[in-house]
Amino acid sequence: MTSKAIRGSRIFDGETWHEASSLVLSEGRIEAIVADADIPAGAEVVDAGGGILVPGFIDLQVNGGGGVMLNDHPTVAGLRTICTAHARFGTTALLPTLITDTTETTAAVISAGQQAIKEKVPGFLGLHLEGPHLSLARKGAHDPSLIRPMDDTDLDLLLSCRDAFPAMMITVAPENVTESQVSRLADCGFIVSLGHTEASFGTARRYANAGARTVTHLYNAMSPLGHREPGMVGAALDTGGLHAGLIADGIHVHPAAMLVALRAKQGPGRIFVVTDAMSPIGTDLTSFTLNGREILRRNGRLTLADGTLAGADIDMISSVRFLHLTLGLPLEESLRMVSVYPAEASQVADRKGALEAGLDADFVLLTDDLQMKSTWIGGTCVYQA
Template sequence: MSLTLADARIVTPEGVHEGWLTIEDGRVTHVGHGAAPGPGLRLGGRHVVPGFVDVHNHGGAGGSFPTGEQDKARDAVALHRLHGTTTMVGSLVTDTLDGVSRAAAALAELCEEGLLAGVHFEGPYIAKARCGAHDPALLREPSPQEFAGLVKAARGHARMVTIAAELPGALDTIRMAAAEGVIAAIGHSDADYEQTIAGIEAGATVATHLYNAMPPLGHRAPGPIAALLDDERVTVELINDGVHVHAAMLRLAYEVAGPGRTMLITDAMSATGLGDGDYVLGPMKVHVRDGVARLAEGGSIAGSTLTMDVAFRRAVQELGLSLPDAVQVTSLTPARVLGLADRIGSIAVGKAADLVVLSDSLQVDGVLKDGVWITEPS
């Protein structure tokens, strides 16, 4: 199958140019400037950006990855693909070890089908003082041997684990994860600056939703935020939904980390795409009101109802990022973190034709996955 997209504004790492591109057998084969050399689908000057890459997502459309219910998980993937996310990691939450293992095994099948890019273990190795929407009764101290069992359950698809660096056994578990090719992320942590640095030295390379579920910045006790932002080895996740983090703090993190170390995530949960109501996040009951998800008991924020197209749009319209920089933090940087930047994350010859067509107002008007339309431009 061959397809040419013509009369488009193509967003690449080098900038935005008016031109065209050709797709054959699911890959981009040509990217050109000006008028296309032959017939094609004319986009009328609409933008074409690479498919979004979300490394932290708990579900949507009523489906919750932590439950391990595969049909509902497929609904969640389909919902996020409609919003331009063509690559996503399925994130779990704290549960019993058996519950986490079963969910990981179920998601491994979706990874093998190409629907997910891996499994993220967000819990149970997190701090009680910063557990947020996780059940504190089910938290555990990190153990390399125990985590090896979870990695085995994921059948080669364990992609990331969030660990509180200050917990006993954390540093050894971070080392083990890094040695196994699993991204170690510091988050849901009450660590101080020095403990966070120790986690980074042990091999942690990601900050799980920076600012959220960790001590705030302090001028005498800088805590984990300063350590994670300041270290060139760490890429920081940010939830850009207007609820989790104030825009000024988002801009501050971006100014320090830049597009190469910043990646926007959704942290989406099952209510995404459905609206207000009562839901679950793992074993926890969640109320969604006015689009904000909070625990039924205690009121902690419990994930989000965000989609990546909204995060992208807010990055440009609220934070002031250029289109190429907004593309980098929603596509290329997370693709690099996942080790997939040679295949996805930017528009380039040889890469997968995972593409999103955006209107002038940056609304999704078409999505391609591996060169096949998920939704065609109107």
């Protein structure tokens, strides 16, 4: 198959910049980054027309997009619509996320996800099941009538489908799952995330030792950092084995709190960006429903009638701009937070997250002022601004 070379832009590979260089790809994977003078003979050359070329964005928490909520459309068509909507904003791999729902809807989403893999839906990486095994005390916008403990039937359903997806995440609260259940899920390759929980620092540490790998939307819907009881927030920052998702919209977390967390986080686990996006992304919708309740879209906020935040109204490229332009993070680190770090957290860094030989040719072309130009998944342009 003929190689393709993308030239005419600065290239950030996830670690360093390359000037006067081209990205060479073939059969959906990256071959190399080479000097423009060393483009292979016979390669199809695509002129990027300036700007920057960066690794594709990876979003591990996406509830909806393009007018579709996964809860309402647990189908291949629903998954495809969500993936397509987020590709417009640079997301090349994502975990469509099911908010707490019935057992029947969960089973339908898993079945649809398995079919989406067979159909090779562009951008579909796997699923994130956010609930129903959460804490009532920290339910947020989740329907309390659907929250419950994990039982053997739930566990068996989950264990039966893990091999179907490149990545599979589940958010749970220690209040409604056991350490043994977490260990079984982790041993089978699940990314177990702690969230929507009142867990103490010590309890969170125990569950991390049992196999939990990430924390869902840091600061939100979890026990806060206190000076005598560090809570879930303290455990997320002080436990090196935990990665943590962060909604970078300036609404869910104050910018100063973001900077504190970024300075405090112990590695090797990193803080990565999630959008927690809902159905309005990519549309002009002003409201939608979740489990029969109306969610209002006003001034960048999504809320229930009582003001409770219900997901976020932000996309990935907007998150990058917020990190870089508002928080003042270096552009390189802002980009790593939406590519390298989520790839590491979801255990797909051997396939995605950077521009290295052998990895999937997932990348984004941006203008110098961080506006979208195009999105490429597996070496194919799926969105052109």
